[in-house]
Amino acid sequence: MLGLVSNSPNAASFDIIKAALPISIGIASAVYLTAKAVTNAGYGTDKSVPTASLRPGDSTHDKEYNDDQDEFLIRCEEECGPIFNVYLFNKFITVVSGPQIREVFLNESFSAGDAIDEFTNMRTFLNSVRKSNKDIDNRVVHDIVRDMISPNLPLFTPRIVNQLEANLEREMAIFPEEEGRKLVEKPLNVLQEMVASAMATVFMGSEVAKSRKVIDTFIVATSDFGRVLGNGQRHASTWHSIWTRANYTVLNPLKIHLQTLVEAATPIILERRRLEAEATEKGVQWDRPDDIMQRLLDNFDKYGFVDLEDVCGHLLILILASVHTTSDTSTNLLYYMAAFPQHMDKLYAEQQEVLDAIQQEREKERQELVQKGEPIRDDLDPTHDRDLSAAAIKRMVHMDSFVREAFRFRTERLTLSHSARKDITLSSGVKIPKGHSVIINMRSVHQGPVQGDETDEFRPWRFVGKLKSATKVGTDFLPFGMGKHACPGRFLAIQELKTVGELMVSRYSKIEIQDPSKTKQVLLARMGAPTATGLTFTSRK
Template identity: 60%
Template sequence: MLGLVSTSTTTNPTDLLKAVLPIGIGLASAAFLAHRATNKGGFSRDKSIPIVPLRAGDKSHDAEYAEDQNKFLSKCVENYGLVFNVMLWNQKFTVVSGSLIREVFMNEQFSFIDALEEVTGMKAFTDSITKTSNDENWISHSAIRDNLSPFLPLYTPRIVEQLTLTIDRELGDCKDGKLIEKPINVFQEMVAAAMATVFMGNDCAKDHRVRDSFIKCTYDFGEVLGRDNRLRFWHRFNTQAKYSVLNPLKKHIDILVEVATPVILKRRQEEAEANAKGEEYVRPLDMMQKLLDNFDKYGFVDIEDVCGHLLLLVLASVHTTSDSAANLCYYFAAFPEHVDVLYQEQCEALSQIEQERQTLRQSKLASGEVKSEQDFVGSDLDPKNDRDLSAAMMKRLVKMDSFVREVLRYRTERLTLAHTAREDITLSNGMRITKGSKAIINNHSVHQSDEVQGGDAYEFRPWRFVGKAKAATKAGNDFLVFGMGKHACPGRFLAIQELKTVGALLVSRYSKFEIQDPSKTKRGLMWRMGDPVDTGLIFTSRN
């Protein structure tokens, strides 16, 4: 573990460029010809799968899809069935709908990573961040599953604290109404602060450079992904050539290493002192410590490698959670009649917990287990914590949970999560997705299905899931936001907990949310990930 503090020596990127550029230029033409030979469209070659005809004058389905996603996909399913081919975003897709979607998610020979790599070339980028082999990011997936989600109740107080501090700083008192022109910036600050304390601990999170890096690195990653993932071969080739030798996140990794090193050394000193006294060392609770404690399991090289993996977690979480949290506020503004309902639910839940804790304190006093009220100070039953937004309390906010799930259902892009077939795969309807073709998920056929959603699927019904076993974290055949099966997003528990906490804190502080330009309300509800609506929000404080 001591070796993890010293970073390894790396070759000068300029020297590497001098070595690879002549070769790269020579290979460019060959790579392009190889691409043309091996990537003849993304359609399945199964002739029984229909190709949706183009409208007169259109060269792709982009315009028709953009005009009305629901109408376009409804027409396609009605006329051509659950599997059909479309041309969108300079790509060719085989669309898989309805009951067949599960077969794409559950079959290991359908790969989301391969499809994303084909468009972006992002593996060269992610590999450049870390030094440990991370085929399909297995380390990050395992780290979240084993070291983050099980400890979420312990992380919750810190998350609440950081979100509260940021709300007070960025929004504060808005008794006369306060316009925030770019809400996404506020929510990036909120989420970055919360993620910093979870991923690197309180000591590191205090350094503003960590929070700034958590925000800025997502913009660097956006350059790799490209706008809307709608770029083609040359973008991918450029990414693969460039990021094999240059890493734009190196500056962020350097910052994390610089901040983390003295913290790690201090922790080791405290552990050594505790061991010398024969005392048990209380290990800090954060992802950095978890990764350090398991460095043999994951095969980390040094602290630079650990910080690289922490940045992978940041890339997978900060931007998406910030985006969804900001979007949540546009729904508060568009449906103001529901804000006080959510606030009342929170007040009732806090009062119930407060009463239960008081009853438990009285019971302990009556039994003699505790001698006086003073003995509760500093304990788990300290009265000052009766109305905390604890993990247990958040579980009682079933309406907030339903609201969040409904926002995600209602908002999610209708066609997402393309998967490349690694071999010929025959679906249960007999249609064949041939090797190399891309199957894309028709979320509309599930999220906007009256049969699946219990009616009124085109309506925003915030209490749709109240009283049902359909928590916002529950991925499945009727909720595809987080995927499905063993590859479902492992960070969804943290993401939903943060979204619910953000919602609870905001409705407790602000009674009114208004969209600056009401004419852009629809755009505010349906903005694309990474492309926020160009109108602000007005916050008005309670009382």
């Protein structure tokens, strides 16, 4: 194009120069980025990997990606194929699409932890509140979730439901009687309160969860966590790294939150020890509290904890991750319910059908016991026939499909970075050098042919009857990763998310987006991004 302009008889024309200028800037930027790439340690120098071109006037790909992620990736795929380089988030990174995504997740020489730390300095953040288990690939938190939380969801679900219900009633109690409608301008605040209370009960027990100071700490610390994730993901720079390390070593506001947990836990733990000693002295079995704090104390040596502060530090890490992600995704779920109100009746009908069936089954069990002359067990108390138990929620397959489809539809198109710990060659022959990062093209999976028809549309019943639950990871569903490093907390997160959805469906006949013009914006909002508009709830009463 520049050659055509310079050779034209009218090349001096101001209009032509003005038209050509953005293109020349784009080409100059591309030359600059290419030079920077070649001199940048860890940059993929494999000549077979093309670099996506820049829009005229752009010096990086950030703006085009942020303007429309799907449109940007479609252009890149058409121009470059399934593997290509981009300059995003202040660094060069290789985008991997399609079948080779699986190789990234299953190759132990790719590290998601290294990539996350490069973007966010997450290890500095986590190590600032724990004294043990600081090695680079520590999996203690992963193992705690896998061994102590996920297998015990049926036990924890009633507590979660009770806390969610209690907080929902309190937060949403005031409805104008003449309309039965309530505007909530910041739904995230309501969900944070609900989720923080529920998680406090599971992680630290009902006694600690009564403390208003503890709940506030959960919420504030979670906000700190969200800022570290959000800011780091957009600014992988030396200055951001220095600031984060200083903030969580010298200043470290998390120490205040940690001290709050220690102060709240100490008298509870001392009382538990007294009761245990008393039971032992009497020769009876102590009714051991069933929360994660007690389980960590019972496994103190197994996990190599140093002291109570160290235990509370690990609890704080669990709390930060669970409250942040669950509050965010629960809020987003409500916006999907509001954007597609035609599905609320189906979700409500399914809920009632499942609860009716369970009630009938329990009544049949009671009658059979009566006929045998046996007493009715406590677990068959009729007052709990219509509880939102783990078993009941598992049967609500339309809600599960709705949740999975919301994840599929919303998930950011480029995410889940992995850093190469050594030189790696993919099956296609593409070479990824040590220190270089790759990022997953989620669009190639979540909006690809494997999902069926109309993948650019939100179809809530897409997965009904297909044995594809919202917790099932694989090459066709990647929000939680894949393989042995897949997020072990997804079972708790999805259970709580579906519980929030079912509570909302049972209480509100309709949810509406306050400003409908912002519907697309809130549906595709990045995790941690502030919601651009409120929600109006219409009570079923």
